[in-house]
Amino acid sequence: MAAERLVVVGGDAAGMSAASQARRLKGAGELEITAFERGHFTSYSACGIPYWVGGQVTERDDLIARTPEEHRARGIDLRTRTEVLELDLPGRRVRARNLDSGEESWTGWDKLVLATGARPVRPKLPGIGAHGVHGIQSLDDGQRLIGSLERTEGRRAVVVGAGYIGVEMAEALVHRGYEVTVLHRGPQPMATLDPDMGGLVHRAMNAMGIVTVSGAEVVKILEDEEGRARAVATASGEEYPADVVVLGIGVEPRTSLAREAGLPLGESGGLLTDLSMRVRGQEDVWAGGDCVEVLDLVAGRNRHIPLGTHANKHGQVIGSNVGGGYATFPGVVGTAVSKVCDLEIARTGLREKDALAAGLRFVTATIRSTNTAGYYPGAAEMTVKMLAERRTGRLLGVQIVGGAGSAKRVDVAAVALTAGMTVEQVVALDLGYAPPFSPVWDPVLVAARKAVSAVRAAGV
Amino acid sequence: MAAERLVVVGGDAAGMSAASQARRLKGAGELEITAFERGHFTSYSACGIPYWVGGQVTERDDLIARTPEEHRARGIDLRTRTEVLELDLPGRRVRARNLDSGEESWTGWDKLVLATGARPVRPKLPGIGAHGVHGIQSLDDGQRLIGSLERTEGRRAVVVGAGYIGVEMAEALVHRGYEVTVLHRGPQPMATLDPDMGGLVHRAMNAMGIVTVSGAEVVKILEDEEGRARAVATASGEEYPADVVVLGIGVEPRTSLAREAGLPLGESGGLLTDLSMRVRGQEDVWAGGDCVEVLDLVAGRNRHIPLGTHANKHGQVIGSNVGGGYATFPGVVGTAVSKVCDLEIARTGLREKDALAAGLRFVTATIRSTNTAGYYPGAAEMTVKMLAERRTGRLLGVQIVGGAGSAKRVDVAAVALTAGMTVEQVVALDLGYAPPFSPVWDPVLVAARKAVSAVRAAGV
Numbered sequence: 001m002a003a004e005r006l007v008v009v010g011g012d013a014a015g016m017s018a019a020s021q022a023r024r025l026k027g028a029g030e031l032e033i034t035a036f037e038r039g040h041f042t043s044y045s046a047c048g049i050p051y052w053v054g055g056q057v058t059e060r061d062d063l064i065a066r067t068p069e070e071h072r073a074r075g076i077d078l079r080t081r082t083e084v085l086e087l088d089l090p091g092r093r094v095r096a097r098n099l100d101s102g103e104e105s106w107t108g109w110d111k112l113v114l115a116t117g118a119r120p121v122r123p124k125l126p127g128i129g130a131h132g133v134h135g136i137q138s139l140d141d142g143q144r145l146i147g148s149l150e151r152t153e154g155r156r157a158v159v160v161g162a163g164y165i166g167v168e169m170a171e172a173l174v175h176r177g178y179e180v181t182v183l184h185r186g187p188q189p190m191a192t193l194d195p196d197m198g199g200l201v202h203r204a205m206n207a208m209g210i211v212t213v214s215g216a217e218v219v220k221i222l223e224d225e226e227g228r229a230r231a232v233a234t235a236s237g238e239e240y241p242a243d244v245v246v247l248g249i250g251v252e253p254r255t256s257l258a259r260e261a262g263l264p265l266g267e268s269g270g271l272l273t274d275l276s277m278r279v280r281g282q283e284d285v286w287a288g289g290d291c292v293e294v295l296d297l298v299a300g301r302n303r304h305i306p307l308g309t310h311a312n313k314h315g316q317v318i319g320s321n322v323g324g325g326y327a328t329f330p331g332v333v334g335t336a337v338s339k340v341c342d343l344e345i346a347r348t349g350l351r352e353k354d355a356l357a358a359g360l361r362f363v364t365a366t367i368r369s370t371n372t373a374g375y376y377p378g379a380a381e382m383t384v385k386m387l388a389e390r391r392t393g394r395l396l397g398v399q400i401v402g403g404a405g406s407a408k409r410v411d412v413a414a415v416a417l418t419a420g421m422t423v424e425q426v427v428a429l430d431l432g433y434a435p436p437f438s439p440v441w442d443p444v445l446v447a448a449r450k451a452v453s454a455v456r457a458a459g460v
Numbered sequence: 461m462a463a464e465r466l467v468v469v470g471g472d473a474a475g476m477s478a479a480s481q482a483r484r485l486k487g488a489g490e491l492e493i494t495a496f497e498r499g500h501f502t503s504y505s506a507c508g509i510p511y512w513v514g515g516q517v518t519e520r521d522d523l524i525a526r527t528p529e530e531h532r533a534r535g536i537d538l539r540t541r542t543e544v545l546e547l548d549l550p551g552r553r554v555r556a557r558n559l560d561s562g563e564e565s566w567t568g569w570d571k572l573v574l575a576t577g578a579r580p581v582r583p584k585l586p587g588i589g590a591h592g593v594h595g596i597q598s599l600d601d602g603q604r605l606i607g608s609l610e611r612t613e614g615r616r617a618v619v620v621g622a623g624y625i626g627v628e629m630a631e632a633l634v635h636r637g638y639e640v641t642v643l644h645r646g647p648q649p650m651a652t653l654d655p656d657m658g659g660l661v662h663r664a665m666n667a668m669g670i671v672t673v674s675g676a677e678v679v680k681i682l683e684d685e686e687g688r689a690r691a692v693a694t695a696s697g698e699e700y701p702a703d704v705v706v707l708g709i710g711v712e713p714r715t716s717l718a719r720e721a722g723l724p725l726g727e728s729g730g731l732l733t734d735l736s737m738r739v740r741g742q743e744d745v746w747a748g749g750d751c752v753e754v755l756d757l758v759a760g761r762n763r764h765i766p767l768g769t770h771a772n773k774h775g776q777v778i779g780s781n782v783g784g785g786y787a788t789f790p791g792v793v794g795t796a797v798s799k800v801c802d803l804e805i806a807r808t809g810l811r812e813k814d815a816l817a818a819g820l821r822f823v824t825a826t827i828r829s830t831n832t833a834g835y836y837p838g839a840a841e842m843t844v845k846m847l848a849e850r851r852t853g854r855l856l857g858v859q860i861v862g863g864a865g866s867a868k869r870v871d872v873a874a875v876a877l878t879a880g881m882t883v884e885q886v887v888a889l890d891l892g893y894a895p896p897f898s899p900v901w902d903p904v905l906v907a908a909r910k911a912v913s914a915v916r917a918a919g920v
Contacts, residue, residue, distance in 0.1 A: 013900070048833060048895045062835035164894075308900045309893035316909075330888050337892035346892055373508060375522035405868060408898070411891045412871045418889060419879035428790050429878060431871045432797035432806055433769035434624075435508045438868070440473070440768045449776075 003032045006322055007094055007109035009084045009257070011037025012044060012138075013308050014289025015115030016066065017315020018322065019076050025323030028075040034107055035076055036096050038083040041139040042068050047308050049142040050165070053149070054172030063139065087112070087261040089285070111284045111322045114258060114271060115315070118251035118290035118306045127221030132229040133245045136165055145246070154243030155179055158232045160218050162189030164338045166248025167201065170210050171340050173246070180209075181240050183216035183232060192336060193399050194351050196366070197385055200401040204343040213240075221245060251306050253291045266293040268304035275328040277318045286322060288314025288329075295331035298349045298396060298417055299358040305332060333417040334397075337407035342380075346410035349397030349417045350387060361390040363458050365450035369443035371405040373435035382406050384447040386413075386423065393422040393455040398444065405437065412444050423451040463492045466782055467554055467569035469544045469717070471497025472504060472598075473768050474749025475575030476526065477775020478782065479536050485783030488535045494567055495536055496556050498543040501599040502528050507768050509602040510625070513609070514632030523599065547572070547721040549745070571744045571782045574718060574731060575775070578711035578750035578766045587681030592689040593705045596625055605706070614703030615639055618692045620678050622649030624798045626708025627661065630670050631800050633706070640669075641700050643676035643692060652796060653859050654811050656826070657845055660861040664803040673700075681705060711766050713751045726753040728764035735788040737778045746782060748774025748789075755791035758809045758856060758877055759818040765792060793877040794857075797867035802840075806870035809857030809877045810847060821850040823918050825910035829903035831865040833895035842866050844907040846873075846883065853882040853915040858904065865897065872904050883911040 006022060008015045019033050035042075043066040051057045061067075071078045079096070085104070086095040093108045120135025122128055132152070134145040157173040159166050162184035173180045182189065182205065188198030189205060189212055205212050217235035224230045231239045253270040255263075264272045264280045270293035272280045277292075279285040289311035293302040313329055320327035335348040355362045365386045370379040380403025387396040398413035400406045416426050426448035433440055441449075466482060468475045479493050495502075503526040511517045521527075531538045539556070545564070546555040553568045580595025582588055592612070594605040617633045619626050622644035633640045642649065642665065648658030649665060649672055665672050677695035684690045691699045713730040715723075724732045724740045730753035732740045737752075739745040749771035753762040773789055780787035795808040815822045825846045830839040840863020847856040858873035860866045876886050886908035893900055901909075 045833060045835070045895065045900065047893070047900075048835060051836065051895055056837050057835050307893065309891070309902075312900050313888070328888075332890040335890045335892045337894045337897055339894070339896055344897075348890070348892070373505060375505070375508060375517050376511065377516050405865070407894070407896075408865060408868065408892055409871075411869075411889075411902075412875055414890050414892070415872055415875035415879070415881075418885075419875070419881070421875075421879070425878075428773070428788075429871075430792040430795045430808070430874050431769070432795045432808070432868055432874070433507070433767065434797045434799070434867070435505065435511055436799055436867075437797055437804075440505065440507070440772050442769075442871075 003028070003030055004110045005108060006031055006033045006111045006113065007107055008033065008035040008113040008115060009094065010115035010117055010289065011035050011042040011078060011080065012046070012115070012117060012289070013311035014315040014318070015113060016043045016071060017312050018113050018115065018286070018288065018318040019071070020074065021316050021319020022323035023074055023076060025320065025325055031323070033076045035071070035078045036082045036084045037078065037080045038099065039138050039140045040080055042066060042071060042078065042080065044139045045308060046137060046139070049136055049139070050168035050172040052142060053146060053169065054175035056175070060139065060143065084257060087257050089261050112286070113318055113322065114279070114285065114287040114291060115289045116254045116257065116291045119254045120247055120251050121249050122247060123249070125218065125220055127223050127229065130221050130223045130229040131227055132243065133221055133247065135247045136169060137251055148244060149176060152243045156241050157244045157246065158183060158240050158242035159246045159248050160232065161247065161249035162212065163192060163248060163250060164336065167205070167340050168338060169246045169248050170205065171208070174208060174210060181211040181213065183213045183218055183234060183240065185215065185217060187214055190345060193345070193347055194385065197383065197399045197401050200383060201340060201343065201345055204340050208341045251290065253304055255291050258291070266302045268293060270304045272302070275330060276321050277314055277329055278321070286318045288318050296334055297331040298333050299354055301358070305334065307336065333414050335410060335414040337410060339407065342403065344402060344404065344406035346400045346407045347398070348410045348414040349395065351397060351399070352387065355387055355396055360396060362387045362396055363390060363451065363454035365447055365454050367443065367447045367450055369446055370439055371403045372437060373439050376435045380404065382443045384443045386447040386451045388423045388451040388455050390455065390458050391460050393424055393452065395421055395423050395426055398447070409444055423448045423455065427452060463488070463490055464570045465568060466491055466493045466571045466573065467567055468493065468495040468573040468575060469554065470575035470577055470749070471495050471502040471538060471540065472506070472575070472577060472749070473771035474775040475573060476503040476531060477772050478573045478575065478746070478748065478778040479531070480534065481776050481779020482783035483534055483536060485780065485785055491783070493536045495531070495538045496542045496544050497538065497540045498559065499598050499600045500540055502526060502531055502538065502540065504599045505768060506597060506599070509596055509599070510628035510632040512602060513606060513629065514635035516635070520599065520603065544717060547717050549721050572746070573778055573782065574739070574745065574747040574751060575749045576714045576717065576751045579714045580707055580711050581709050582707060583709070585678065585680055587683050587689065590681050590683045590689040591687055592703065593681055593707065595707045596629060597711055608704060609636060612703045616701050617704045617706065618643060618700050618702035619706045619708050620692065621707065621709035622672065623652060623708060623710060624796065627665070627800050628798060629706045629708050630665065631668070634668060634670060641671040641673065643673045643678055643694060643700065645675065645677060647674055650805060653805070653807055654845065657843065657859045657861050660843060661800060661803065661805055664800050668801045711750065713764055715751050718751070726762045728753060730764045732762070735790060736781050737774055737789055738781070746778045748778050756794055757791040758793050759814055761818070765794065767796065793874050795870060795874040797870060799867065802863065804862060804864065804866035806860045806867045807858070808870045808874040809855065811857060811859070812847065815847055815856055820856060822847045822856055823850060823911065823914035825907055825914050827903065827907045827910055829906055830899055831863045832897060833899050836895045840864065842903045844903045846907040846911045848883045848911040848915050850915065850918050851920050853884055853912065855881055855883050855886055858907070869904055883908045883915065887912060
């Protein structure tokens with residue numbers, strides 16, 4: 001019997017995790033694996049790019065978990081710099097082009113994995129194509145930005161957008177000695193938090209010398225005679241001089257191939273899958289990583305949440321299933337952590353506007369505590385905001401901003417959300433306590449106590 | 461109508477939390493509150509004593525959350541240096557003696573709260589009463605030890621026991637410039653962990669210059685002519701010179717009053733309560749803190765777990781109930797965290813021997829990972845051990861030893877245990893990921909993946 005043929009489109013976290021897991025379950029005699037990757041690199045940490053740009057990580061290759069050669073040594077026919085141009089679903093084949101030679105060819109499959117990732121949003125603005133304007137998504141993007149920074153003499157950077165990527169890139173550019181201005185549309189940076197919590201991030205950014213401009217609508221990138229970006233113009237008529245411009249306004253699923261092939265896409269343009277990460281309505285096509293939508297278990301709807309941690313899990317699940325095993329990805333609760341300077345930033349579950357959009361009625365409770373016992377040397381402030389459903393008291397979301405230990409504190413709430421706990425149940429949780437790690441009432445529990453009172457006060 | 465009379469025996473975490481919460485719910489016109497405390501201090505952090513002894517916390521009063529004067533200002537008749545000598549349950553009164561004046565009197569109650577705490581175990585050994593031999597439980601104990609350290613010229617300390625208190629006191633004494641030897645009975649220090657994990661603690665203690673002696677049975681404290689401890693002798697005939705001896709061999713519930721009054725005690729001598737923290741079989745007597753046993757939700761039995769975090773919760777629950785509200789304490793999962801030097805130590809749920817004693821069949825999985833992305837500067841090792849029930853895959857326990865972020869990582873498992881999750885459900889948890897805080901697969905998830913495989917491999 002001939003070996004089954006698995007084709008993987010996309011060679012980063014989801015794709016190569018899937019390929020590796022499938023290979024673990026089935027040897028080369030049973031399963032032939034071919035993987036296509038447009039770029040030069042495989043299995044790298046895109047989330048690490050800001051720390052590479054900022055200089056904390058010195059070697060690009062430190063971000064690479066597994067090189068193309070290592071994948072090949074494990075019996076995966078990996079073709080880098082090769083872009084898949086067409087999915088022929090009825091014919092069970094893909095058409096790919098080698099980006100160096102220009103050669104094209106068809107490859108047949110019995111099982112297909114789509115892991116095409118996401119691409120930085122590039123609004124159609126005048127000058128957006130100027131030299132010195134960078135989106136940051138792939139390692140190739142990071143390499144280009146660092147090349148550009150090394151060639152540039154000026155030291156003024158404008159970052160457009162103040163989400164995770166924008167904030168992390170702003171800090172990275174400060175570390176590289178740039179004067180950084182962050183232009184963002186909302187009232188506060190880090191719109192992944194409610195504005196009251198985003199305000200804490202705002203202050204920390206300003207304290208490290210980053211200029212933040214809220215309510216800023218970018219309308220144009222101004223270029224010099226050589227086609228290099230020289231300033232960013234906003235709708236209000238301001239011009240912000242820039243030797244380099246970094247776009248941190250989010251990413252969108254890279255699903256044009258899937259769309260052309262007629263595969264089902266969700267509201268945010270991501271592929272729709274079932275719980276085993278198989279594309280809906282398909283028998284032998286799977287998808288995972290930044291090109292899919294995931295089920296938000298708290299909001300009860302799909303969302304596009306491009307995060308390496310989900311991509312890796314998707315890959316693991318897909319690899320198990322195409323390799324003859326069984327696994328599922330039940331969904332997410334929307335956990336994300338980040339930092340700017342020493343300030344840790346975390347969220348899980350719903351923000352106020354998410355809860356409103358989900359049709360939920362809720363109360364909020366915000367408390368200020370410390371990350372360690374208050375008397376322990378170096379104790380730093382920690383602010384916790386909690387959302388709970390009215391009447392039922394069900395936990396809906398938590399946001400934390402503060403000193404060391406704030407970010408991963410949110411995991412407690414992530415597990416409680418997954419388990420569907422009420423804030424009353426959260427108060428009773430047996431969390432670790434010792435003076436170097438927490439006040440005797442952990443800040444998450446203090447927030448839950450306040451939320452319990454708020455639920456009671458709100459009545460039915 | 462006359463005000464109801466509440467009497468509280470014991471003025472630390474549980475007792476004064478109960479009194480304060482009851483006062484919040486009922487004013488002085490409705491509820492008279494009298495609290496008795498043998499020592500000088502109220503509402504202090506006993507867990508902070510090692511850091512005070514070690515010098516990281518410089519002021520004793522920093523450990524005091526609320527002074528006797530502050531409690532009195534809130535309408536609580538607080539009597540410090542006053543020891544309750546007898547509980548007259550049928551007569552609804554207690555007999556107390558002022559330790560300074562020697563005066564005795566009876567005080568009547570309508571509701572009684574017992575929060576008598578725990579006392580350090582002091583084995584009946586020759587010389588145990590020598591000067592320079594210290595147990596550490598109350599702030600008064602800490603005060604005495606520091607006084608003794610300040611008067612002592614020698615710089616050799618012997619710590620007996622290598623549980624949390626022993627290990628923390630050993631580190632504190634190193635910080636004070638002592639040569640420290642820790643004598644302990646088991647094969648490894650920190651017997652609250654399985655020995656394989658305790659071995660990691662062992663190495664860290666030795667690396668900071670602490671001498672550890674395993675399998676050591678202390679039989680005698682040798683004294684000089686003035687009745688001061690000068691050495692500790694073990695069953696094997698060794699003598700360890702000591703200018704100061706610290707007993708860190710655990711504590712036991714201080715329940716002799718309760719026993720004499722005929723109140724129900726459990727196997728470890730702690731008071732038995734119902735879920736509202738009312739003493740079993742009693743209508744108007746409540747108990748909480750280090751003098752009670754708590755339900756271990758994973759083992760399905762009572763245990764004595766003296767921890768400030770439980771004591772505070774008990775007090776809150778009791779205060780709500782005696783104040784006319786309603787609250788319960790559902791039990792614990794056995795979470796505890798600590799550190800020695802930079803090594804963080806955590807556990808929750810069952811160790812191997814706990815699981816065996818509970819009649820459970822289980823598999824274990826141990827993995828080594830890092831606390832941040834491996835490429836992030838300062839990444840430190842983190843070892844996670846997980847126990848899962850055979851057949852069902854239910855999570856039974858987690859132990860973590862490693863660099864920054866290891867201790868509170870265990871909270872994820874504490875919540876998962878409370879929710880009764882399987883290790884397969886743990887793998888799917890949406891935990892926070894960013895390179896400064898975690899590898900893309902959080903170490904807890906990596907351990908869970910390995911545990912899933914172990915459960916499968918073990919079959920039914």
